[in-house]
Amino acid sequence: MSDDIRTLTSRLAEEPASLAFLELGEALRRRGQLDSAYKVARGGVGRYPNLAEAHDLMARIFGDQGDLASAFDAWVEALRLDPMRTSALKGIAFLYYRAGNVTEARGHLQRALEIDPDDPSIPQALARMQTSPRVPESAPPHVGSQPLTAVPSQSSPAASGSSEDRGQLLVDGNGLRLSGSLVGPNNGDVGDRVAAELAGVSREAARTAKLLGLGAWQAIAVESPDGNLYLVPPTENTVLLTMRDTSLPMARLGLIAERGAREARAWLGGEA
């Protein structure tokens, strides 16, 4: 345990009602001790539910854990408590950008810029959005390093749009979730259940395509009356599933999935 964490832990133990949890949670997060950071931050949020900084910290930790849906919700809550909180605006902007919603991303960054015109990272992010159609390789340090986006349908302004984002899920060959989440009918996360059903689907799709003379499998599109799924194989043993509502044309869903696959490949280290 490093000195600063030891000191902060002692301070929090001596004064449990202090705001030392903010520093301690952040220090743990930066060291990658995400479970510990989460416990500290959750305790802080429990004690100070109206403190925007506490929700902001939770959002950063969720982001690092790859739970971007929860990160989104936490930043929305931080913003509700403190509408001038630029870190929350930047975090939400980044999540929108990852989801391919550049309009919303720009809107949140513009608001952040109006509040803090001296923050150089905001015009930089806006400029990057202007020039790059892809998500920047270097994500904001507080947003997390995982590749997937899942903006919850209930609390997201995106839900009122024409293509409700219901999440993206990266699954390994054994049906285990590697990253991402999927929003189910009750707005709960159904990622683990779907991941389990997808165990071996990549191998089965590969076998089917090969034996039927279709070459290597590239994608599976699944249409349902209440939502569409799109599966792509970022690597030989993984499947990336993207779910949207039926208002989004399937071909466009395919483009979103392909972009997610590129990010997943980079994340998995499979890309040169």
Place this chain on the structure above:
Amino acid sequence: MSAANTALERVTQVPGVRGSLLISVTDGLVVAERLMDGIDGRAIAALAGSLVQRLGRAAAGAGLKIPTFVHLRGNTGSVLAAPVSQDMVLVALAGLDANLGLARLEMLDAVGHLS
């Protein structure tokens, strides 16, 4: 000509479609088929049936209703599948040059007549 054969005929007439068949997913059997020479209907029935079932379970896990259409894309062609009932699925095999949009419409229309 039976309704099944009429449906298969229409789907197979779509440019680039190499054949179509009606399969039973529970036992992987071919109910009716209209395939170009050299294409093994039994293999399609077994493989496509299994995959459609698995994807149906994944969709159910995500809280979605039974899929109405499935498209497996390979780098030299596609398999299209449209469930007719809980057990029956209409399947088509298409090449890279196929008009997939038209094939999809024909298949969904055929499902409407068969179910």
